Amino acid sequence: MLSKSAARTFFLVGTFVCFFAFILLTLDTVRRVPKQTNADQITDSVKLGKKLWEDNNCMGCHTLYGEGAYYAPELTKVYSRRGDAFIRAMLTDPESMYPGERKMVQYHFTDEELDALVNFFKYTDGVDLNGFPPEPDLNTNTVVDESGEVAAIGTRPKVFNQMCLACHALQGQGGAIGPSLDGVGSRMERKDIYNWLKDPISVKKDSMMPKLPLSDEDLTELSTFLSLVKE
Amino acid sequence: MKYQSQKVAYVFFATCMLLLGLQIVYGFIMGFAHMGFDALHNIIPFNAARATHNNLLVAWLLMGFMGAAYYIVPEEADRELVSIKWAYVQWASFVVVAVTAVIGFHFNWWEGRKFLEIPRPLDYLVVVNVLLFIYLIGTTIWKGKRYTTTSIVLFFGLLMAALLYLPGMIPTENQTMDSYWRWWVVHLWVEGVWELIMGGILSYLLIKLTGVDREIIEKWLYIIVGFTFLSGILGTGHHYYYIGTPRYWLMIGGIFSALEPLAFLGMAIYAIGMARKGGRNHPNKNALSWTIGCAVISFVGAGFLGFAHTLPQVNMYTHGTLVTAMHGHMAFWGAYAMLILAIISYSLPIMTGRNTMNGVASGFAFWTSNIGMIAMTLAFAVSGIAQVYLERKMGMDFLTVQKEIQVHFFGLVLAAALFTLGIGVYIYAFIKSGIPTKELGTNPDYH
Numbered sequence: 001m002l003s004k005s006a007a008r009t010f011f012l013v014g015t016f017v018c019f020f021a022f023i024l025l026t027l028d029t030v031r032r033v034p035k036q037t038n039a040d041q042i043t044d045s046v047k048l049g050k051k052l053w054e055d056n057n058c059m060g061c062h063t064l065y066g067e068g069a070y071y072a073p074e075l076t077k078v079y080s081r082r083g084d085a086f087i088r089a090m091l092t093d094p095e096s097m098y099p100g101e102r103k104m105v106q107y108h109f110t111d112e113e114l115d116a117l118v119n120f121f122k123y124t125d126g127v128d129l130n131g132f133p134p135e136p137d138l139n140t141n142t143v144v145d146e147s148g149e150v151a152a153i154g155t156r157p158k159v160f161n162q163m164c165l166a167c168h169a170l171q172g173q174g175g176a177i178g179p180s181l182d183g184v185g186s187r188m189e190r191k192d193i194y195n196w197l198k199d200p201i202s203v204k205k206d207s208m209m210p211k212l213p214l215s216d217e218d219l220t221e222l223s224t225f226l227s228l229v230k231e
Numbered sequence: 232m233k234y235q236s237q238k239v240a241y242v243f244f245a246t247c248m249l250l251l252g253l254q255i256v257y258g259f260i261m262g263f264a265h266m267g268f269d270a271l272h273n274i275i276p277f278n279a280a281r282a283t284h285n286n287l288l289v290a291w292l293l294m295g296f297m298g299a300a301y302y303i304v305p306e307e308a309d310r311e312l313v314s315i316k317w318a319y320v321q322w323a324s325f326v327v328v329a330v331t332a333v334i335g336f337h338f339n340w341w342e343g344r345k346f347l348e349i350p351r352p353l354d355y356l357v358v359v360n361v362l363l364f365i366y367l368i369g370t371t372i373w374k375g376k377r378y379t380t381t382s383i384v385l386f387f388g389l390l391m392a393a394l395l396y397l398p399g400m401i402p403t404e405n406q407t408m409d410s411y412w413r414w415w416v417v418h419l420w421v422e423g424v425w426e427l428i429m430g431g432i433l434s435y436l437l438i439k440l441t442g443v444d445r446e447i448i449e450k451w452l453y454i455i456v457g458f459t460f461l462s463g464i465l466g467t468g469h470h471y472y473y474i475g476t477p478r479y480w481l482m483i484g485g486i487f488s489a490l491e492p493l494a495f496l497g498m499a500i501y502a503i504g505m506a507r508k509g510g511r512n513h514p515n516k517n518a519l520s521w522t523i524g525c526a527v528i529s530f531v532g533a534g535f536l537g538f539a540h541t542l543p544q545v546n547m548y549t550h551g552t553l554v555t556a557m558h559g560h561m562a563f564w565g566a567y568a569m570l571i572l573a574i575i576s577y578s579l580p581i582m583t584g585r586n587t588m589n590g591v592a593s594g595f596a597f598w599t600s601n602i603g604m605i606a607m608t609l610a611f612a613v614s615g616i617a618q619v620y621l622e623r624k625m626g627m628d629f630l631t632v633q634k635e636i637q638v639h640f641f642g643l644v645l646a647a648a649l650f651t652l653g654i655g656v657y658i659y660a661f662i663k664s665g666i667p668t669k670e671l672g673t674n675p676d677y678h
Binding site for chain 2: 002003005007008010011014015018019021022025026028029030032033034036037039042046047050053054055056058059060061063064066067068070071072073074092096101102103105109110124127128129130131132133134135136137138155165166169173174175177
């Protein structure tokens with residue numbers, strides 16, 4: 001049977017070999033990470049964004065690169081998912097963006113800080129995470145739309161995917177905070193949709209929907225698209 | 232108990248009880264917030280509750296390790312602690328730092344890096360504090376009449392834990408490297424050197440409780456901590472799959488972390504084996520329950536449930552979901568919380584000369600808290616798996632999924648209530664034991 005000194009040797013040698021290998025791998029990782037993470041794109045603004053991310057413990061609710069808490073959405077790829085304007089609006093007044101929903105602390109960021117956070121998310125969006133987050137592979141939303149190709153994912157305005165789907169669903173995809181947008185074109189005229197999107201409160205006083213940061217082009221594009229989403 | 236200075240452990244253990252109680256309160260705040268009851272949002276937002284819950288855990292586990300070391304080391308080294316006064320200073324300063332940190336979290340004063348939220352200025356105080364602790368323990372062993380494997384393993388575990396706190400302070404502007412160094416601390420603590428501490432404390436308890444020969448127990452201690460480091464060091468790679476580090480970590484992390492359960496399995500077989508082998512019928516059955524329980528539940532929580540989502544193919548989907556919370560709760564409970572409750576159960580009757588830790592109440596505390604924790608783990612598992620399928624596999628919106636799984640948090644809160652009941656009885660028994668007596672060895676039965 002194994003003696004105590006043999007057991008000690010096993011422990012010391014095993015530990016030393018593994019630790020040595022770990023140090024070598026760490027040196028290699030330190031060498032490779034700048035390229036994989038586009039370190040040349042880490043501007044002063046991105047650095048400030050990272051600092052704000054830490055100073056406000058954003059990871060106490062959200063995850064980034066899958067790390068953090070599980071109370072609020074994963075923010076990896078949030079820049080391409082929601083876009084610049086949505087992120088700014090959300091950071092400025094979170095409660096009006098998701099009325100009556102799970103709450104986020106309202107921080108009072110300056111414009112420079114908002115820029116920094118957006119730039120930070122934009123930077124993290126481009127980092128090669130070895131395939132994370134995964135594409136949903138059981139998504140069965142391949143229903144052929146009766147109203148023609150307008151509602152197909154490829155032809156949706158980008159701003160529709162970034163803003164509207166945060167709260168509303170179309171063809172079963174999107175949020176469940178506002179009503180579904182299926183067939184909205186049969187219920188509302190293009191002009192009414194335009195006015196509604198421009199300022200919901202002016203159309204319906206008790207509307208929960210926030211006034212979104214939409215440009216005139218966005219309004220035209222969205223109202224045209226939505227008016228074509230027929231039953 | 233042979234030495235007066237061992238009683239220093241009492242204040243550490245009492246602080247453990249207090250911080251554990253508070254940790255549970257913050258756990259409830261989060262459980263209710265997940266159910267949609269977030270009335271406290273304006274005073275204690277989720278991120279404050281989360282940071283407090285995690286850091287109270289780290290603080291009371293460290294307190295427990297320190298208390299255990301102060302209790303075990305004089306006896307193993309065969310001499311009094313070098314300074315009782317400085318040990319109390321070290322305790323008090325640790326409490327001050329921990330309390331300051333926790334209060335700071337409620338005023339947005341922190342470093343938002345998971346598990347290492349303590350603000351940087353306090354980090355330096357932690358370092359000074361731990362250096363003092365290491366000095367006191369180290370010189371006691373150094374000046375002692377004998378060096379035992381148990382005390383050496385315990386000492387090196389504590390020393391390495393202190394040293395490994397430092398990589399977390401390496402400044403970097405790259406989010407990826409920030410995470411990289413952070414896991415050097417967190418992973419190499421809980422799946423590395425903390426297991427040395429765990430092995431050391433378990434050995435001490437098994438030597439005392441089972442009466443098995445020290446040489447045999449310490450031989451197995453080397454083999455188990457050997458396996459821990461063989462798997463655990465390179466197993467750090469399971470945190471480096473998807474954070475922007477090279478692809479080879481998928482293979483290295485996958486292979487080595489898949490071996491991690493072996494160390495925990497070894498620990499469980501070792502504890503049960505020694506308990507069966509030992510001819511000694513130690514009267515403190517309660518301490519033996521917690522000791523064996525610790526070895527078994529750490530295998531289930533840390534080993535088995537960790538393995539369940541450690542392979543990169545699985546982790547791709549479970550990374551950053553409630554599945555992690557499932558594993559985390561039972562792993563910390565089994566490996567470290569139960570270990571400290573074991574050493575408290577063993578040492579408290581000896582220190583106070585009163586035995587409130589035996590009988591119906593102690594059995595109730597043990598079983599209720601364990602059944603409660605198992606039920607909590609199941610609630611996290613169900614909600615985590617549902618989240619993985621709905622969000623990651625089907626592509627449903629985050630908040631929509633959270634509403635779908637809300638009901639499981641009701642289950643979680645119920646399970647947590649059961650757990651709390653068990654812990655409440657344990658703390659009650661702790662308080663009823665009273666404070667340590669002046670004289671030594673008032674209760675020879677419990678040595």
